[in-house]
Amino acid sequence: MKYRDLNIQTQRDAPNNARTEGFSFLVRAGYLTRENVPTQLGEATLHHLRDLSSEPAFLSQLSLPTVGNDEEIFFPITSGPINVAHCPNCNYTDRLEFARCAKIPLPKEDELPLEKVLTPDCHTIEALANFLGVPKEKTAKALMYTRVYDNQFIFVVIRGDMQLSEAKLKQHVGDIRPATAEEIEGSGAAAGYASPIRLKDAIIVVDDLIPMSQNLVAGANETGYHFKNTNYGRDYSAEIVQDLIQAKAGDACINCGNPLSILPAISLVTRKIYDIQNILLALAETHHDSKGLTLPHSAAPFEVYLMQIPGKEMDTRAKAEELYNNLQNAGISVLFDDREERAGVKFNDADLLGFPIRVTVGEKGLKEGMVELKPRKEKENQLVPLDKIIEKTKSFLK
Numbered sequence: 001m002k003y004r005d006l007n008i009q010t011q012r013d014a015p016n017n018a019r020t021e022g023f024s025f026l027v028r029a030g031y032l033t034r035e036n037v038p039t040q041l042g043e044a045t046l047h048h049l050r051d052l053s054s055e056p057a058f059l060s061q062l063s064l065p066t067v068g069n070d071e072e073i074f075f076p077i078t079s080g081p082i083n084v085a086h087c088p089n090c091n092y093t094d095r096l097e098f099a100r101c102a103k104i105p106l107p108k109e110d111e112l113p114l115e116k117v118l119t120p121d122c123h124t125i126e127a128l129a130n131f132l133g134v135p136k137e138k139t140a141k142a143l144m145y146t147r148v149y150d151n152q153f154i155f156v157v158i159r160g161d162m163q164l165s166e167a168k169l170k171q172h173v174g175d176i177r178p179a180t181a182e183e184i185e186g187s188g189a190a191a192g193y194a195s196p197i198r199l200k201d202a203i204i205v206v207d208d209l210i211p212m213s214q215n216l217v218a219g220a221n222e223t224g225y226h227f228k229n230t231n232y233g234r235d236y237s238a239e240i241v242q243d244l245i246q247a248k249a250g251d252a253c254i255n256c257g258n259p260l261s262i263l264p265a266i267s268l269v270t271r272k273i274y275d276i277q278n279i280l281l282a283l284a285e286t287h288h289d290s291k292g293l294t295l296p297h298s299a300a301p302f303e304v305y306l307m308q309i310p311g312k313e314m315d316t317r318a319k320a321e322e323l324y325n326n327l328q329n330a331g332i333s334v335l336f337d338d339r340e341e342r343a344g345v346k347f348n349d350a351d352l353l354g355f356p357i358r359v360t361v362g363e364k365g366l367k368e369g370m371v372e373l374k375p376r377k378e379k380e381n382q383l384v385p386l387d388k389i390i391e392k393t394k395s396f397l398k
């Protein structure tokens with residue numbers, strides 16, 4: 001392909017909406033518009049990657065620092081829309097909403113008698129814990145939903161110091177929406193003072209830590225009052241007992257107990273289906289230097305960036321055309337920069353685009369039968385005899 005056929009537009013400056021260096025270079029090198037739409041060059045690259053993705057070792061040859069599990073592989077990136085829980089020790093990884101952590105029950109206590117106490121203005125767990133002088137982990141947090149398909153009222157109990165994962169809840173009960181004030185009242189619960197004790201027509205769902213937690217403070221289903229010493233099994237029971245908790249940074253890994261990290265990420269593979277545009281972003285994020293992209297050989301849309309410097313005495317362009325054909329006939333993919341631009345502009349663009357090798361045809365070298373070869377990741381270029389350039393290029397691409 002020739003540079004002008006692909007209509008490549010490089011940019012000197014980073015787009016002001018760039019949230020990461022990788023995205024910035026993809027826009028500057030003309031693979032993407034600043035609206036994140038692939039250009040002709042971008043489409044050619046995605047097409048190349050899509051072809052390559054049929055190879056079993058596709059992802060491993062791209063040298064990307066990924067995290068993942070059997071279902072999904074992620075690339076951590078600050079602009080990523082997905083949160084992933086990851087254990088740096090054993091590599092346990094899952095989407096945050098489904099991640100599991102090791103829960104440690106509080107020391108077992110004897111069950112104390114239920115006691116109704118006045119708790120004015122204690123609508124939140126914080127206010128309640130402060131008012132009664134108990135730690136949040138000794139309270140029960142109530143959350144009330146209605147199941148979408150049959151309007152069944154669902155009452156959820158988790159420990160007061162923890163957060164519910166609605167995604168996990170949905171796995172057990174189906175799709176849900178927040179319960180309305182009428183639905184809460186209809187079940188016999190009191191908003192802000194709700195508990196699972198003596199409800200009507202409610203499916204009760206509790207986190208698996210609740211049956212191991214004695215003497216929790218919970219609502220009395222009467223505005224202004226809570227119960228002290230509620231106990232699962234004695235005071236209420238549940239239809240469903242499951243892990244419902246959303247993990248947070250620092251929680252203990254379910255496998256090894258090490259603290260979990262929470263990473264923003266993009267998904268590269270879901271059940272063996274590749275997200276090729278996300279893979280391109282991950283490549284740019286991982287493989288660049290201060291001048292532009294440094295794509296791994298297999299990922300680059302072209303192996304060689306061929307350019308010529310206009311000569312005073314010799315027709316360097318004709319020689320470059322000849323080399324362009326010879327390289328292609330030898331099975332090497334080439335982008336020929338056929339523009340009438342200054343050498344400096346072309347050198348900069350070659351660095352931005354990030355193909356593995358740049359070959360430059362210039363008058364000075366040609367006089368001695370040489371062309372210049374520069375691997376993108378090396379500092380120095382070297383002069384190579386014209387009749388050896390194909391062999392030399394191939395040896396670099398191995």
Ligand SMILES: [Zn+2]
Pocket residue numbers: 087088089090091092253254255256257258
């Ligand atoms: Zn672990």
